[in-house]
Structure formats: C-alpha cells, structure tokens
Amino acid sequence: MEFNKIISVTGKPGLYQVVSQSKNAIIVESLIDNKRLAINTTQNVSLLENIAIYTYEEDVPLLNIFKSMFEKTEGKEAISHKESAKKLEAFFTEVLPDYDAERVYTSNIKKVIQWYNSLVKSGMDFSKIEATTEEVESEQ
Missing domain, CATH: 2.30.30.730 (SH3 type barrels.)
Structure with missing residues (x-):
C-alpha cells in the first residue's frame, strides 16, 4: 500500500x-x-499526501504527523477518535505541540486520528515511507 x-x-x-x-x-x-x-x-x-495541518510556524504535511503518531504509539493504533475533545486535543498536542488551536478544530483532530487508525489497521508502516520526490527535490 x-x-x-x-x-x-x-x-x-x-x-x-x-x-x-x-x-x-x-x-x-x-x-x-x-x-x-x-x-x-x-x-x-x-x-x-496533499493535506497539511496549520501550526504557528508553517503547515505540517499529514504524513509527518502520521509518522509522529506512529512513533508515539509504537506502531499501534492511537486513542479512539470518539474520546472526549480534551483527550483528543491532549494527544494531538503531544504529537504536534505547536499546532494552531484557533484554526485546527476538534473535528479535524478526530478525522486525523480516525484516518491514522484506519491506516494502521490496514497494515501501513509509516517508518518505511519516504518523502515524495517533490519534497525531496525542494529540500535540496
């Protein structure tokens, strides 16, 4: 995949x-x-691949957030997207500490966590995914 x-x-x-x-x-x-x-x-x-989350500095690609979640959960599923708003926001703050809380709503956080859990269930290994060629070229 x-x-x-x-x-x-x-x-x-x-x-x-x-x-x-x-x-x-x-x-x-x-x-x-x-x-x-x-x-x-x-x-x-x-x-x-084209979705990013607002932070106070710059937009962070969703893949980077998924990789951070993967490291934090040690490759397992994260908390349920049905948890309380406070628990979801606390978890997301651990994963992406400087996200822009005014522009990133709880519904966005729920969606990101739900997507992450779906991908982990499907066998996605974020530790093996490399940046796309466009990102690699722009970094050089």
Whole structure:
C-alpha cells in the first residue's frame, strides 16, 4: 500500500486506495472492507499526501504527523477518535505541540486520528515511507 495513493472522498466514510483511473472515474478500493467502487469526477476527492495541518510556524504535511503518531504509539493504533475533545486535543498536542488551536478544530483532530487508525489497521508502516520526490527535490 502506497501512501501517495490513499484518498478521502467527501460524503463517503473511511479511506480509499486508488487502483486505476478511467476517463470519467477513479477506481478505488476501500481500506475498511476492500470493496471496489468507481468515484465520479464530480465528487470531491482529497489525496492525503496533499493535506497539511496549520501550526504557528508553517503547515505540517499529514504524513509527518502520521509518522509522529506512529512513533508515539509504537506502531499501534492511537486513542479512539470518539474520546472526549480534551483527550483528543491532549494527544494531538503531544504529537504536534505547536499546532494552531484557533484554526485546527476538534473535528479535524478526530478525522486525523480516525484516518491514522484506519491506516494502521490496514497494515501501513509509516517508518518505511519516504518523502515524495517533490519534497525531496525542494529540500535540496
């Protein structure tokens, strides 16, 4: 499973892995139940690779946050996304201490933790994922 092929689809629960593309749709496979479906080009789709979280300094890519969560939980699932807002925010502060609390809502934190847990259940090993080529090139 490649992190750069994982997407979220607005209005559909869970995460999906892109399997292939056609002219009018993207063929995806659910990470929850491995069912395949076609996502129409009119539906909103977000690549997890392109999502970042606001901090007081700069935006932090979601992959970096997942890697930090992976280290903190030692490769296991994090706390449940259904925990109280205070517990979720406390956990997220440990993972990303300088996140912008005014622009990052509890609902965002819930979503990030839910996505992380889904990816860990699916066997994603964040310790083996490298930065994408674009990020590597911009750092040089």
